[in-house]
Every structure is written in C-alpha cells, then in structure tokens.
Amino acid sequence: MLTEDKITEIFVIADEFCKVFNAMLRRRGLSKIRTDRKREYHRDCRLSQAEVIVIMIMFHSSNHKCLKHFYLNEICQRYRHLFPETVSYNRFTELEKSVVVQFVIFVKKCLLGKCTGISFVDSTLLRVCRNQRIHMHKVFKGIAQRGKCSLGWFYGFKLHLICNDKGEILNFMITPGDVDDREPLKVKSFVEFIYGKMVGDKGYIGKDLFCKLFIDGIQLITKLKNNMKGGLRSMYDRILLRKRAIIETVNDQLKNIAQIEHSRHRSFPNFIVNLIGGIAAYCLFPKKPRINLERVYDNQLTLF
Incomplete structure (x- = not known):
C-alpha cells in the first residue's frame, strides 16, 4: 500500500x-x-x-x-x-x-520509462469472461473478440507491452483478442521512442516486420522455429533471448498484483480505467524485475 x-x-x-x-x-x-x-x-x-x-x-x-x-x-x-x-x-x-x-x-x-537500447516486447491476454459464457456476454459485445494464444482460446483483449532491461514499461497498446502480435509493431507511434535491440518470442517472426523495424533503428531478435534454418548470432543476442523472461514477470505482476484482469466489468470505459490504473500502479512499484548487463571490450556480455 x-x-x-x-x-x-x-x-x-x-x-x-x-x-x-x-x-x-x-x-x-x-x-x-x-x-x-x-x-x-x-x-x-x-x-x-x-x-x-x-x-x-x-x-x-x-x-x-x-x-x-x-x-x-x-x-x-x-x-x-x-x-x-x-x-x-x-x-x-x-x-x-x-x-x-x-x-x-x-x-x-508522466509514468512510463525511457528506452535504454535494450527492449523486450510481448502480449498477454485479458479475458472478459469464461469461454462457456461467450454467447451470453453483453458488456463487450462487438468490441472484444475471440483469440488464441499458447494457453488456448479466449474471449477478450490483448495487452501489448514493451519494457526495458530495468523492468520499466516503455509503451502499451490494447487490441481485440484476434489481432496478430506483430500488428502493433507496425504502428509508428507504438515504437516511436524505441531504439537498439528488441527481443520477442516466435510470434514476432516476420521478414517484412524485421526490415521495417531495422530501417527505424530497431533490431528485432527472436528465436527460430524448428523448420527454419539456423542463423549466426552473437553471444550478446543469445543472452538477451535467455533474459526475455523479464517481460513475462512484468505481465505476471500486472495480473496477480495490480489486478488488471477480472470478469466483473460493467462498461468499456471502466474497463479502460481499471487497466490503466493497474499499469500506473506497476509504474510506481518501488521494486521491479530487472537484469544487470555490462558490455565488455571484446563485444561479449558479462552478467553479475
């Protein structure tokens, strides 16, 4: 408190x-x-x-x-x-x-952090009701959509987040549940103040998206799918991929501590206020998940 x-x-x-x-x-x-x-x-x-x-x-x-x-x-x-x-x-x-x-x-x-050259991007689902009650749900009718993620099918929205290596949220976007994870990165205002390396999961793989972000000064780093040819990566990029769990921790704190997800909403404006209130509360947390990285002269990465 x-x-x-x-x-x-x-x-x-x-x-x-x-x-x-x-x-x-x-x-x-x-x-x-x-x-x-x-x-x-x-x-x-x-x-x-x-x-x-x-x-x-x-x-x-x-x-x-x-x-x-x-x-x-x-x-x-x-x-x-x-x-x-x-x-x-x-x-x-x-x-x-x-x-x-x-x-x-x-x-x-006033509350979002600043880019440090290392960013992590991910999306998390926001259910508005259980799957058994989709046909009876009326509050978000015509706004929320069905989507599918690693946890299965859901009905609601997606919260797209970008955070830095200090655990600070750099930007966020809310979309219906059926929007592809790569679509927000194509919006210039979403990545306007982002530069350097951006780490994402396999859902952000795309040649066109990589080229578009690279022109804007952002290097998108993702893991490869099993049917893709392996590419050469520096040790720096490999370690960043292993540290991508930091944004998963941010999502976990938003849901379990800041309580941004529940099924008791009675209007769309109050849903937005509840969600923004949770993001604002997280931005004011005294302790956030972070990773400590130090660049050495041989272009390798040292952890401490």
Missing part, C-alpha cells in the same frame, strides 16, 4: 497535469464534448479528476480485489482526511468515465 507522502506526491503530479490538460481543452473549444447522453450537471463534482486517478492507483497498489470494498472501507474511512469530499460509490463509478482520456495521457506522459 502507498504511504501518505507518496499519495500526496502522486496527487500533486496528477492535479497539475489535469489543470494543464483541461486548460488546453478549453483553449481548443473541446471542453463541452461529452461521451454519455446523461444530463449535464450545473455544478462541479466534489471529487476532482486527480482524486479519482489517485484512488484508482491506490486500489491497484493495495491487496484488495473488490473496488467497492476498498472505496467504502479505505477511502471513505481510513483515508477520509486525504479525501474529505468523497461521494457515494455509485457516483464514483460514474466519475471514472470522465477521466479515461486524462488517465491514459497522464500515464503515457
């Missing part, structure tokens, strides 16, 4: 960001755009956008699995001195929809 000093620090950063973001929207005349059809209130909500963002980060940093229990028992009671203007839980779930855009941009601009 985050300390009160850390909560205050996050709130200050989020509040300054929201003020700048909302001011920019007003200058461009976009402040009156609404995503829902409910009537517009004539007064501002007691709970600010920054407070909603901080509460979601606190929830995913805690050991609670139920947002309602966390909000009513922790925010409304234990941390009431930090959030004196709390609202009802039903109203809070409505306010989550109002911070979707701000939350995503806040994480992208």
Whole structure:
C-alpha cells in the first residue's frame, strides 16, 4: 500500500497535469464534448479528476480485489482526511468515465520509462469472461473478440507491452483478442521512442516486420522455429533471448498484483480505467524485475 507522502506526491503530479490538460481543452473549444447522453450537471463534482486517478492507483497498489470494498472501507474511512469530499460509490463509478482520456495521457506522459537500447516486447491476454459464457456476454459485445494464444482460446483483449532491461514499461497498446502480435509493431507511434535491440518470442517472426523495424533503428531478435534454418548470432543476442523472461514477470505482476484482469466489468470505459490504473500502479512499484548487463571490450556480455 502507498504511504501518505507518496499519495500526496502522486496527487500533486496528477492535479497539475489535469489543470494543464483541461486548460488546453478549453483553449481548443473541446471542453463541452461529452461521451454519455446523461444530463449535464450545473455544478462541479466534489471529487476532482486527480482524486479519482489517485484512488484508482491506490486500489491497484493495495491487496484488495473488490473496488467497492476498498472505496467504502479505505477511502471513505481510513483515508477520509486525504479525501474529505468523497461521494457515494455509485457516483464514483460514474466519475471514472470522465477521466479515461486524462488517465491514459497522464500515464503515457508522466509514468512510463525511457528506452535504454535494450527492449523486450510481448502480449498477454485479458479475458472478459469464461469461454462457456461467450454467447451470453453483453458488456463487450462487438468490441472484444475471440483469440488464441499458447494457453488456448479466449474471449477478450490483448495487452501489448514493451519494457526495458530495468523492468520499466516503455509503451502499451490494447487490441481485440484476434489481432496478430506483430500488428502493433507496425504502428509508428507504438515504437516511436524505441531504439537498439528488441527481443520477442516466435510470434514476432516476420521478414517484412524485421526490415521495417531495422530501417527505424530497431533490431528485432527472436528465436527460430524448428523448420527454419539456423542463423549466426552473437553471444550478446543469445543472452538477451535467455533474459526475455523479464517481460513475462512484468505481465505476471500486472495480473496477480495490480489486478488488471477480472470478469466483473460493467462498461468499456471502466474497463479502460481499471487497466490503466493497474499499469500506473506497476509504474510506481518501488521494486521491479530487472537484469544487470555490462558490455565488455571484446563485444561479449558479462552478467553479475
């Protein structure tokens, strides 16, 4: 759980960001755009956008699995001195929809790490229901899709991640479950600030993709399939392939600690807020999985 000093620090950063973001929207005349059809209130909500963002980060940093229990028992009671203007839980779930855009941009601009020249890419599935309930599921009808991975068939979405050797998330993308793992790497904005070596699994093998990334200054390194001819690789690349488990550890912490996957969503905007809250909470973890690498003069790699 985050300390009160850390909560205050996050709130200050989020509040300054929201003020700048909302001011920019007003200058461009976009402040009156609404995503829902409910009537517009004539007064501002007691709970600010920054407070909603901080509460979601606190929830995913805690050991609670139920947002309602966390909000009513922790925010409304234990941390009431930090959030004196709390609202009802039903109203809070409505306010989550109002911070979707701000939350995503806040994480992208303020919390993600920087590329170090060594990157790891992978995707993980996000189930929205069990396979037996696909035909009865209505919340994500027309949005989620069936997909297949190493764990079998599923119904939901894919979270595509790029992390560095320090375990910091560099970028992320959410796609339906039937999208190929290589498609996000073809989007320039997804790999815009990535350079050097990028390590992936066999699902990223592709000659066209390799050439495209190589032109952009990225060397894609993957294992070879059994029916492919072996190629020469440096010891540096071979060791990086062995250390690809770091991004699997990142996915594991996002799912089992930050709780980004569950089947209790009631709307797509709240699903996005829940997912972004888990990513933001991971970015603020004091300890992350990392590998220590040191380049020596003979172009080999030394581990310590």
